[in-house]
Amino acid sequence: EVQLQQSGAELVKPGASVKLSCKTSGYTFSNYYMSWLKQMPGQNIEWIGDIYGGNGGTAYNQKFKGKATLTVDKSSSTAYMDLSSLTSEDSAVYFCSREDNNYYFDYWGQGVMVTVSS
Amino acid sequence: DIVLTQSPALAVSLKQRATISCKTSQNVDIFGISYMHWYQQKPGQQPKLLIYEGSNLASGIPARFSGSGSGTDFTLTIDPVEADDIATYYCQQSKDYPRTFGGGTKLELK
Numbered sequence: 001e002v003q004l005q006q007s008g009a010e011l012v013k014p015g016a017s018v019k020l021s022c023k024t025s026g027y028t029f030s031n032y033y034m035s036w037l038k039q040m041p042g043q044n045i046e047w048i049g050d051i052y053g054g055n056g057g058t059a060y061n062q063k064f065k066g067k068a069t070l071t072v073d074k075s076s077s078t079a080y081m082d083l084s085s086l087t088s089e090d091s092a093v094y095f096c097s098r099e100d101n102n103y104y105f106d107y108w109g110q111g112v113m114v115t116v117s118s
Numbered sequence: 119d120i121v122l123t124q125s126p127a128l129a130v131s132l133k134q135r136a137t138i139s140c141k142t143s144q145n146v147d148i149f150g151i152s153y154m155h156w157y158q159q160k161p162g163q164q165p166k167l168l169i170y171e172g173s174n175l176a177s178g179i180p181a182r183f184s185g186s187g188s189g190t191d192f193t194l195t196i197d198p199v200e201a202d203d204i205a206t207y208y209c210q211q212s213k214d215y216p217r218t219f220g221g222g223t224k225l226e227l228k
Binding site: 100104 | 166
């Protein structure tokens, strides 16, 4: 069974950084892309970027370049996203999601709420 | 970026048909495959894949869900609507980067 388990909720101060994790199981991590997505309360879903589990190759939404950095640890089948210089506009739920071969999102993590507040 | 446009809400009665549309600013077909996908999201939950590549039913999804369309016009149909289907539905394209989603259609009961 494919599973994506995300780390817990984060409360961070403005200007700080946070690192989110997405631990996977049930499939060959290095054969798939992993995407990260953002959803502000009551809002649309935004695609942040993706990373290939095999070689760590990345693609980013221009909107999130400089804000998000995606990495993977193949040894633990875990994907990570660093968010830097956090502001209130970064308060949102962040999802990781596996991409199937035609780049639709077939499995999702449960989401993690990031709250930026002093 | 490819823009996807959905109506914000749709009111429907139980056991009736719901038709949710998604229009794209560019053609999302390549060599006969529509890079258009549909998701269901309930409050406090992650989205769930319903339909991929325009019309293919995802694993475990009931047959009352179906997808159709091509090019720039796509439709998600739920027939008949059940109480458990009350949720927000999103379309998403994967023809180009960045991947983009529609604004979502909230399915409500009449």
